[in-house]
Amino acid sequence: MDLLRFATAGSVDDGKSTLIGRLLLDSKSIFEDQLASVEATSASKGYDYTDLALLTDGLRSEREQGITIDVAYRYFATPKRKFIIADTPGHVQYTRNMVTGASTADLGLVLVDARHGLTEQSRRHAVLLSLLRVPHLVLAVNKMDLVDYDQAVFERIVAEFTAFASKLNIPDLLVVPISALKGDNVVARSEAMGWYEGPSLMHHLEHVHIASDRELRDVRFPVQCVIRPKSDEHHDYRGYAGQVAGGVLKPGDEVMVLPSGMTSTVAGIDLFDEQLAEAYAPMSVVVRLTDDVDVSRGDMICRTKNMPTQTQDVDAMVCWMTTAPLRAGQKLAIKHTTRTARTIVKDVQYRLDVNTLHRDLGADQLGLNEIGRVQLRVTQPLLVDAYERNRTTGSFILIDEATGGTVGAGMINTGS
Known part of the structure; x- marks a missing residue:
């Protein structure tokens, strides 16, 4: 079912x-x-x-x-x-x-x-x-x-x-x-x-x-962790665990690891002790590659000719979730798929009135429960898609570094 x-x-x-x-x-x-x-x-x-x-x-x-x-x-x-x-x-x-x-x-x-x-x-x-x-x-x-x-x-x-x-x-x-x-x-x-x-x-x-409704066009596999068992029986095993965010992965597929750009081939897809013929969203699996490439948490496995956008400038609709307002110049942590970085708010472009769809272009901040279009600059490139294309790789959360609390949720408008 x-x-x-x-x-x-x-x-x-x-x-x-x-x-x-x-x-x-x-x-x-x-x-x-x-x-x-x-x-x-x-x-x-x-x-x-x-x-x-x-x-x-x-x-x-x-x-x-x-x-x-x-x-x-x-x-x-x-x-x-x-x-x-x-x-x-x-x-x-x-x-x-x-x-x-x-x-x-x-x-x-x-x-x-x-x-x-x-x-x-x-x-x-x-x-x-x-x-x-x-x-x-x-x-x-x-x-x-x-x-x-x-x-x-x-x-x-x-x-x-x-x-x-x-x-x-x-x-x-x-x-x-x-x-x-x-x-x-x-x-x-x-x-x-x-x-x-x-x-x-x-x-x-x-x-x-x-x-x-599943995103089956673009292969997106954000790596959550590297699996390296310590037992003698599996000492050569190296797998990359995560949840498929889009597309279909199969053994034999030629793939690229971002942001390094290294290419390899899918050697196998594991689910506990079972080897799968394919994996698709939202399955959580372990992917093995034929080559020993450098892969770590926050990297993304995708197809060689179908890659997400790498960008440090993020244009997004943000829902603000805390009492202290969101303003330009504010510094926060951003979590996108399995990658966490730091970000600064470059600009609040407008606040959206969700009752009338009116855009308040004069707004320079977002208060609690308000939604608006925001420009962010991130300390390291994120691997993103537009939210309308992929709800996983097109979304992120903003975190207050002092408290560790989630203060905002964002939906990326474009990949640049």
Whole structure:
């Protein structure tokens, strides 16, 4: 079975946590004692229904306020596919959490309340999912039971969102009317909405095609470490461990090691005690080469005629994640794939208003949760691709050298 990672987003109280609880419950991924505890808590609060949001809102402050604050990861499986859910918060002050949860997602699930329609926050989350190049988007119009399953309400929201999405880079969009509380169109088709002819949410999650989303054009293998066993049995073994970031690697392929530019041939690809015929993203493997070339952590193995860009000047969209603002002249550490270097902020070109897509060219800094276009100068060349081409080699994080904390996440616009 393959694995689908999807992130939920939307305004506060649109029902993200309830929807995930419904998916977990109806896919039979909840233990009996968990369900009993949630039912007891719901009854103690005087609810006449089971509050499924309690299954995902794990922090005490989340349960007290009835909102999601941190990114909650949940895992479940059906006979057709395995899933990892990132339940991301809706509040504007937790934009950084939403970016973190959606950065590795194959699909973004944006909820809107059928009573309120599109809000500023649901628009913002659609923009963020577009910026993060999440290839599939589902707009779930929730709480249809509170508008008497009115088709006109649903179609009005569809028209409004479709017009807004035309300004964004969203290659695949599905709009589904649901009721997370009652289970309508979540796992099974709803009899109350016979006018809806599309799939249920679960059916779409199980069948959405994600294999073609993998980057298979450009071979990119960032080296994480060198494997040199100390035993006499394997004293001649030298392998290079890492996670394939793009393309397909096979024994016999002619490759180049960057930044040295040395060439060799793939002698074999190992996964524990097994030798593989090929490796592709996102597999973690050990690659052996026929020649004893100098390879170390931070280097990249690629094809001789298909190389990433080597550059010390990085142009990127950056999401800033800490209270002290990002300014020109600031010095930080940058981690790109397996390579870490130091960088200085050359310029803040503009701040992006993620609600209106307006570019504030007068901005000279980025505050907490703000996104903008930034120019960086790095102390050593990075081996990069544009983020729109490869989400792994096109992204990086910025680190405060004094605290070691992650303070920014970047998406590279171009390779120069």
